[in-house]
Amino acid sequence: MISDAPVLQQSSEPAEAAAKPSRLSRYARPMLGILLPLILALGWELVVWSGWSNGRLVPPPSRVFATIAELARSGELLRHIAATLWRVGLGFAFGVVAGTLLGAISGYWSLARRLLDPTVQALRAIPSLAWVPLFILWLGIFETSKIALIAVGVFFPVYLGVMGAILSVDRKIVEVGRIFRLSGPAMIRRILLPAVLPAYVVSLRVGLGLGWMFVVAAELIGASEGLGYLLLDGQQLGKPAQILAAIVIFAILGKLTDWLIEVGSAPLLRWQDAFGRAKET
Amino acid sequence: MLALDRVSKTYPNGVHALARFSAEIRQGEIVAIIGGSGCGKSTLLRAIAGLDRASSGTVTLDSEAIASPHAKIGIIFQEPRLLPWLSVADNIGFGLADLPATERREKVARALERVGLADKAQAWPRELSGGQAQRVAIARALVPQPEVLLLDEPFSALDAFTRRDLQDHLLDLWADTRPTLVLVTHDVDEAVVLADRVLVMRPRPGRLFDQIEINLGRPRDRNSPLFENFKRSVLTSLDRSLDRSVPDRDATQGPGQAMWW
Numbered sequence: 001m002i003s004d005a006p007v008l009q010q011s012s013e014p015a016e017a018a019a020k021p022s023r024l025s026r027y028a029r030p031m032l033g034i035l036l037p038l039i040l041a042l043g044w045e046l047v048v049w050s051g052w053s054n055g056r057l058v059p060p061p062s063r064v065f066a067t068i069a070e071l072a073r074s075g076e077l078l079r080h081i082a083a084t085l086w087r088v089g090l091g092f093a094f095g096v097v098a099g100t101l102l103g104a105i106s107g108y109w110s111l112a113r114r115l116l117d118p119t120v121q122a123l124r125a126i127p128s129l130a131w132v133p134l135f136i137l138w139l140g141i142f143e144t145s146k147i148a149l150i151a152v153g154v155f156f157p158v159y160l161g162v163m164g165a166i167l168s169v170d171r172k173i174v175e176v177g178r179i180f181r182l183s184g185p186a187m188i189r190r191i192l193l194p195a196v197l198p199a200y201v202v203s204l205r206v207g208l209g210l211g212w213m214f215v216v217a218a219e220l221i222g223a224s225e226g227l228g229y230l231l232l233d234g235q236q237l238g239k240p241a242q243i244l245a246a247i248v249i250f251a252i253l254g255k256l257t258d259w260l261i262e263v264g265s266a267p268l269l270r271w272q273d274a275f276g277r278a279k280e281t
Numbered sequence: 282m283l284a285l286d287r288v289s290k291t292y293p294n295g296v297h298a299l300a301r302f303s304a305e306i307r308q309g310e311i312v313a314i315i316g317g318s319g320c321g322k323s324t325l326l327r328a329i330a331g332l333d334r335a336s337s338g339t340v341t342l343d344s345e346a347i348a349s350p351h352a353k354i355g356i357i358f359q360e361p362r363l364l365p366w367l368s369v370a371d372n373i374g375f376g377l378a379d380l381p382a383t384e385r386r387e388k389v390a391r392a393l394e395r396v397g398l399a400d401k402a403q404a405w406p407r408e409l410s411g412g413q414a415q416r417v418a419i420a421r422a423l424v425p426q427p428e429v430l431l432l433d434e435p436f437s438a439l440d441a442f443t444r445r446d447l448q449d450h451l452l453d454l455w456a457d458t459r460p461t462l463v464l465v466t467h468d469v470d471e472a473v474v475l476a477d478r479v480l481v482m483r484p485r486p487g488r489l490f491d492q493i494e495i496n497l498g499r500p501r502d503r504n505s506p507l508f509e510n511f512k513r514s515v516l517t518s519l520d521r522s523l524d525r526s527v528p529d530r531d532a533t534q535g536p537g538q539a540m541w542w
Contacts, residue, residue: 175332176362179350180376190378194366271366271405 059241064248067241071230081249083226084215087143088257091150092211096204098151099158106159107166108192117163124156129217136221146218153214154207161203165196198272201265205258212254227253282307283329283429283461288338290324298324300486301338308428311455311462313476315469315515317523321487322465326431329463330356342429355427355460359434361414363406369393369417370402376425392420395454412443416450423454430455432464436471445503448474452499469519473511474501481515483522490522 041061048055055063071077102120106113131152132145139145169192177191219228227246234242283306290299299321306312314322327333329340331350340347342354355376363372374389393399396416406414415435422430435451436444448471455462466472472479476495483490495511502508 172358172360172362173364175358176364176375178332179330179356180378181350181352186378190375191364194364197366271407 095154
């Protein structure tokens with residue numbers, strides 16, 4: 001033991017020295033990620049500007065941003081964003097509520113799992129877009145069928161996430177609850193909910209990602225407004241800048257809403273976030 | 282008094298873990314249960330805790346039958362089993378949810394002080410060392426002031442120094458309210474340091490084989506010849522419980538290495 005001590009001290013010194021530049025790179029690292037797209041965008045901008053390409057099919061960034069600015073000025077952009085956000089929001093809400101409820105029931109109650117889960121899994125095996133014709137027949141071409149499609153997309157990851165998380169709650173920790181004679185509701189509130197929360201947040205984020213995917217599908221099928229409509233409109237009228245503009249806005253909105261979930265859940269997951277931080281460095 | 286009357290346990294898969302185990306444990310007594318692997322000592326402890334029901338036989342605490350976890354019986358497991366989403370202080374106060382907040386805070390603060398972790402009150406469990414985490418688990422189990430505290434190999438995952446520390450610390454805490462301690466262990470040293478009485482179990486099916494009273498005052502000197510004597514008699518009894526010959530045991534194992542799995 002005694003002979004170990006100096007060795008330990010020695011090895012900790014270089015580690016501390018290495019920690020300093022890594023603090024610098026903490027700010028530099030996100031910049032590194034932006035570097036490649038930035039170079040590509042600037043490069044393409046230069047290529048078009050210098051006349052090597054007319055940029056008709058692949059418009060340079062300046063033209064894409066000009067299109068966004070123009071759409072924004074006319075108020076069109078806001079209308080389309082609002083329509084899409086409304087559909088995603090509503091579909092996500094329905095999907096999350098249904099997925100959480102059924103997932104919790106299947107996870108908590110094994111009889112329900114045996115009854116319910118095989119059916120859900122079978123339905124999950126169907127590519128969700130296959131529902132489109134049926135939803136249009138049942139629910140019409142307007143909002144309801146779109147929201148239903150998005151809700152279906154959100155439902156499955158949330159259902160699976162909740163059920164899996166409940167099933168994998170550590171029996172040893174549940175026993176701690178039993179030792180302190182927690183009632184059923186108290187066991188759910190004080191043991192199961194917090195234990196399930198990290199996996200639940202992940203499943204919400206996966207569900208939201210699918211929600212964004214399906215809103216595009218839904219709006220491509222038939223819509224008079226929405227970002228997906230902008231895509232289709234750009235294709236039919238040969239306006240690649242408008243397509244790229246819609247894609248950029250999809251990216252921004254998708255990232256933003258995902259970030260909202262992350263930030264919203266962070267205070268509840270503080271107990272595990274140092275683990276994530278340790279993995280990053 | 283904690284009374285075990287012909288407690289038997291057969292698992293659904295047919296394993297006969299425990300056969301007609303009877304013992305009476307006085308209030309405030311420290312009893313160590315020791316035995317080879319598969320002797321049903323953990324099964325026995327879980328039956329006393331009310332976590333698993335015995336197939337037959339009864340566990341009674343002051344003539345009250347125990348079939349499910351009881352407020353007067355606490356348990357410390359091999360792992361600390363802290364709730365990772367609660368701070369150290371909230372983990373300790375976990376069993377005090379029925380108390381008003383101020384009273385709970387007071388008790389938790391006193392317990393933290395008592396286990397020497399007052400500065401860790403707001404730390405998360407993952408920030409603790411193994412020994413610190415087990416201290417928190419001990420505090421959590423003791424703070425509702427149980428009459429019986431069960432310990433299922435509580436220090437076996439810790440290194441030798443920490444283990445010694447915690448054994449002494451446990452005795453120190455025990456002296457506060459003198460609950461009954463029932464300790465399952467496979468460490469002969471630990472059994473002799475802590476217990477008033479060592480129950481030796483015999484495996485397949487698990488049953489009581491021998492009892493050894495440890496008539497030593499406290500604090501006990503782990504190096505005294507008397508201590509060695511008690512250790513030797515527990516070891517001898519263990520050997521006989523496993524139908525092993527006695528002499529070669531002392532030859533191959535020096536003191537302090539007397540671990541039993």
